[in-house]
Amino acid sequence: DNLxxxxxxxxxxxxxxxxxxxxxxxxxxxxxxxxxxxxxxxGGCIYGLSNNRVSIGLVLALEYADPQFDPxxxxxxxxxxxxxxxxxxxxxxxxxGAKSLPYGxxxxxxxxxxxxxLIIGDSGSFLDSQRLKGIHLAMKSGMLAAxxxxxxxxxGDTSSKMLSAFPKKIEQSYIKKxxxxxRNFHQSFRHGMFVGFFHTAFQQITGGRGLIDPMRAHAGHExxxxxxxxxxxxxxKGDGKLTFDRLTxxxxxxxxxxxxxxxxxxxxxxxxxxxxxxxxxxxxCQYFCPAAVYEMAKESNxxxxxxxxxxxxxxxxxxxxxxxxxxxxxxxxEGGGGPNxxxx
Numbered sequence: 001d002n003l004x005x006x007x008x009x010x011x012x013x014x015x016x017x018x019x020x021x022x023x024x025x026x027x028x029x030x031x032x033x034x035x036x037x038x039x040x041x042x043g044g045c046i047y048g049l050s051n052n053r054v055s056i057g058l059v060l061a062l063e064y065a066d067p068q069f070d071p072x073x074x075x076x077x078x079x080x081x082x083x084x085x086x087x088x089x090x091x092x093x094x095x096x097g098a099k100s101l102p103y104g105x106x107x108x109x110x111x112x113x114x115x116x117x118l119i120i121g122d123s124g125s126f127l128d129s130q131r132l133k134g135i136h137l138a139m140k141s142g143m144l145a146a147x148x149x150x151x152x153x154x155x156g157d158t159s160s161k162m163l164s165a166f167p168k169k170i171e172q173s174y175i176k177k178x179x180x181x182x183r184n185f186h187q188s189f190r191h192g193m194f195v196g197f198f199h200t201a202f203q204q205i206t207g208g209r210g211l212i213d214p215m216r217a218h219a220g221h222e223x224x225x226x227x228x229x230x231x232x233x234x235x236x237k238g239d240g241k242l243t244f245d246r247l248t249x250x251x252x253x254x255x256x257x258x259x260x261x262x263x264x265x266x267x268x269x270x271x272x273x274x275x276x277x278x279x280x281x282x283x284x285c286q287y288f289c290p291a292a293v294y295e296m297a298k299e300s301n302x303x304x305x306x307x308x309x310x311x312x313x314x315x316x317x318x319x320x321x322x323x324x325x326x327x328x329x330x331x332x333x334e335g336g337g338g339p340n341x342x343x344x
Contacts, residue, residue, distance in 0.1 A: 004217040006104040006125065007186060008321045009042070012075040012290050013057035013098065014249070015049075015343055018091035023048040032193075035077040039192040040064050044078055046087070053094070053343075054087065059132065061103060062322045063190070063220030067227060067284040071318075072098075073236035075290075076243040088242055096252040097344050098290040098316040103129045106183040107214050112170070113163040118145045126175060130182040130200075137175050144169040181208040187215040224324050227282045246292040250312050253291070254340025257311045257333055264333035265293065265310050265319065272325055273306040281324050288322045290314065314339045 027048030036042045042060035049055055058075040079088065102108070102125050112119040120126070120141040127134035148166040152158045170176055184203055188210070189196030203210035238244040257264075267273065277283050278296070283306075285294035291314045295307045315338045320330040 003110070004104055004108045004187070004214075005219040006102055006108045006110075007061070007063060007217055007220050008100045008318075009059050009061045009103050010071050010288070010290070010316060010318050011057055011059040011099050011101060012072060013055065013096070013344065014093055014252075015095040016054050016056065016088055016091045017094055018052050018054050018088060020052050022052065022087055022091075023054050025050045031078075031081075034081070035074050036060060038194060041186070041189040041193065041196070042074075046084070054091075056084065056088075059101070061186075061189070061220065062100070062288070062318065063218075063223045065223050065225045067224045067281040067324065068230070068233055068287050070233070070236060070287045072246050072249070072290040076236055076238055079242055085242060093244065093252055095254070095340070095343055096249040096314075097339055097341065098314050098318070100317045100321055101132075101134075102127050103186040104217065105129050105186060106176075106179040107187075108217070111167075113148075113160055113166045115160045115163075116158050118148060118163060118166050120145050126179070128178055128182055129186040137178065140173060140175055141170065144173060144175075183208050184210050184213055184215040187217045190217065221322055221324050221326065224281055224284065226280045230282070232282055246290060247312070250291050250314065253314045254342070255291070255312065255314050255338055256340075257313065257337035258335050259311055261334040261337070263308055263310045264331050265308055265313065266329040266331060267306065267308070268327045268329065269325075270306050272327060274304045277325065278304055284322065284324060285319055285328070288318050290316060290318070294319070 025048050027046070029046040031044035040060065042058065044056070044058045047055040056079070058078050060071050060074065079085065102122050104125050105127070109125040110119060112124045121138035122134065124141055126137040126141050128137065145166060148163055148169060151165065152162045155162060185200060188199035188203070199210050236245065238248065240248070273283065283296050286296060291312045293309050293312045295309070296304045297307045299305050317330045319328045
């Protein structure tokens with residue numbers, strides 16, 4: 001088939017209570033560029049909520065070249081911009097969270113029906129990557145799935161053949177119309193922001209086609225370049241008032257897991273972590289994880305060993321996506337553990 005692999009971004013978000021009068025409810029601002037370079041895809045958002053509360057976030061594509069790039073540190077650095085610094089001065093951090101989101105769009109959509117099941121929402125690639133909006137598409141996909149399931153149950157047939165009516169319903173709905181308009185949008189930025197703007201200008205006037213259709217994409221982890229002996233960067237510490245280290249943010253996520261449960265982060269070959277990954281990529285899991293779950297610890301014999309603090313996990317699933325060797329498997333933890341999404 002002609003499908004692209006799914007590509008993803010990571011969104012890192014904080015809720016703050018700010019001083020009265022700093023922001024109006026309903027205020028919306030989006031940012032582009034700094035602190036990330038123009039060869040990366042990403043931007044920020046600032047949303048004014050009620051009762052002097054503000055939601056701020058930075059969304060970055062998980063397809064950057066530097067395996068030691070730290071998305072959490074970039075988010076904290078973003079808050080030092082004079083506009084945000086003034087907005088948050090004297091305020092209080094209330095909540096923290098992080099989530100991955102699918103950027104691939106129409107050309108990365110998986111087969112969304114199987115015997116006894118349908119794939120909807122983010123898992124079905126129902127997200128408008130241009131507007132970063134997908135709740136309405138997820139809801140519509142759920143409604144169409146319900147119609148399909150109802151017909152299947154009436155017929156007493158839940159085979160994939162019967163459920164193949166689902167993608168046909170998608171094709172006839174506004175989901176297809178909206179996603180088709182942006183089918184090549186995210187792929188346009190694979191070589192940087194300026195190239196992306198060039199392509200999207202043509203897409204705007206050609207109904208999403210642009211100069212190349214379909215535009216190809218590669219899995220994000222394939223973009224990493226080897227570190228070639230480059231030393232590890234200094235870890236971001238924060239000032240404890242405006243900017244924070246990852247463990248402080250994890251505390252504000254309210255995440256909880258039973259400590260004695262089996263680890264829900266499965267690494268199929270930890271020898272790769274201690275040898276090949278150290279040399280080639282400097283263990284990117286230490287940097288892309290926004291919750292300080294992964295750490296390379298020195299052993300008494302001078303070697304390195306992967307330490308996993310699974311209780312810190314905020315369920316963003318970045319590790320499953322961004323690991324260069326694809327040896328990390330995120331599975332659902334026991335007992336409904338995870339972050340507290342209240343207000344998020």
